[in-house]
Amino acid sequence: MSLRTRLLLAVLACVAAGLLVAGVATYVSLRTFLLERVDAQLRDAAIPTFVALTNSSQTGLPSGPSGGPGGTNLPPGTYGQLRDTSGAVVNAISFTYGQQDQPTPVLPTPLPTVTGRATVVFQARSTAGGSAGFRVLEENVPNSAGVLIVAIPLNETHQTLTRLLTIEAVVSLLVLGALAAAAWWLIKRDLRPLETMAVTADAIAAGDLARRVQPAEPRTEVGRLGLSLNTMLSRIEEAFAERAATEEKLRRFLADASHELRTPLTSIRGYSEVFGRAKDDPEDLELAMRRIEEESKRMGVMVEELLVLARLGEGREPEKLPVDLARVVDDAVSDACASAPAREIVLKRTETADVLGDEHQLRQVVNNLLTNAVRHTPDQAQIRVLVAARDGYATLAVVDDGPGLEPDVAAQVFEPFYRADKSRARETGGAGLGLAIVAAIVEAHRGTVRLDTAPGAGATFTVTLPLLGSLETPPSP
Secondary structure, eight states: OOHHHHHHHHHHHHHHHHHHHHHHHHHHHHHHHHHHHHHHHHHHHHHHHHHHHHHOOOOSSOOOOSSOGGGOOOOTTEEEEEEOTTSOEEEEEEEOTTOSSOOOEEOOSSOOOOOTTOEEEEEEEETTOSSOOEEEEEEEOTTSSOEEEEEEEOHHHHHHHHHHHHHHHHHHHHHHHHHHHHHHHHHHHHHHHHHHHHHHHHHHHTTOTTOOOSOOOTTSHHHHHHHHHHHHHHHHHHHHHHHHHHHHHHHHHHHHHHHHHHHHHHHHHHHHHHHHHOTTOHHHHHHHHHHHHHHHHHHHHHHHHHHHHHHHHTTOOOOOEEEEHHHHHHHHHHHHHHHOTTSOEEEEEOSOOEEEEOHHHHHHHHHHHHHHHHHTSOTTOOEEEEEEEETTEEEEEEEEOSOOOOHHHHTTTTSTTOOSOTTSOHHHHOOSOHHHHHHHHHHHTTOEEEEEEOTTSOEEEEEEEEBTTOOSOOOOO
16 A cells, blocks of 8 residues: 555544544534433423323323413423322323324333432333434422323434434535545645655666755755755765775776786796706806896885785774884984985984884884985985974974976875886886875874975975874874
8 A cells, every 4th residue: 555545544534533523522412402401391391281181181192282281382292191109190191282193102110210309301212113202201299199291202302413413424524525635635746756756766776876856955854855865875976986986996906916016926937937047157047046036025025015005904003102203213314324325314303202103114104205205306306304293293294305296196196006207117116105005004093194296396295193192183184
């Protein structure tokens, strides 16, 4: 069963229940009112009926007068009866007003007990059958030993209540019919946005993630649902885009890794063949062994770097111990000066810059930045290393006076296997993993790294890490 049908049936059921309660309440209220009015007529008819019974010489069931005693008009069909103490009928009268064959009440035997001046009012069947019957009053006659019975037919009351039931039934059916038509139209109109959303959802399920549902406004429940769905769709679209980008990055990474590893493997295989042919030539044998060793070392370094990136990519938390970044940079600069004594490397640092992290990984960050600066700048270019601690952050900057980079190149330097100079020899240029490792380590330490460069203006790599005791995340670069 559709939602529209269920809503319509629910509305009609509620309205029908309300009409039923209102109809029952109206019927009971009117019936009580009419019976109270008949009871009042019974009490008013007691004296005239008693007078008529005592003044009449007839017994049994006479036709009765055409009017009440003293000109009092009693309801047509009013029946009166006078009994003695033994219950025998002394006299009876029926006010027919000229109408023949008026029904009389079927009185119960024995009659309800009456004590003192008390009266009893009850209902009795009619000799003519039917459901109308009579309303009967039984009262002790004062200063005598008899009982007066007065009965008024309930034909008019029954007719009135029957007509009320008919009117209520007809009106209820008309109201329910009109309400069903109006409710169906309103429900169809109000559910139309949901049908539109369903069509949009089908299109989205078919792959059109750029579609959005309408309406999307905060004024209505359906509009708020549209807003929520659009927000969810935006996040799903972003997640799919991120997954696609990650998959593309992974494919490119695997292709680059395969390409980079294939080169030393090809060299090792080639020199292995040379080794097999040069057993009697000491010079070729020495060359083959040296090149095999160099290529295997280079491949080992590359594999180790790949393992470092893989571990960092798994989201493992680095070791968290206090580390003096200024001391780590001091040692790294000393090592760089020893390995490249011809280069001018200037260090300017604060006394201490304590951070929380893995000392080995932080040394790798500084070494990779210095190696990158030495490798990719001319011999006459100066390299400056700055370490500062302020505002809750430690800052490491490696500045060179090299040729700088184009903006599109600078945007990709932290990607694995990316090298700005495609023609650079692998023996001098490396595999392009150093800066990717720097970015991964800094991110694992809740820090940021950025590159500021321009063609002909050199390059500045800036690393920002939270100082020891700082719980804040460093600002985005």
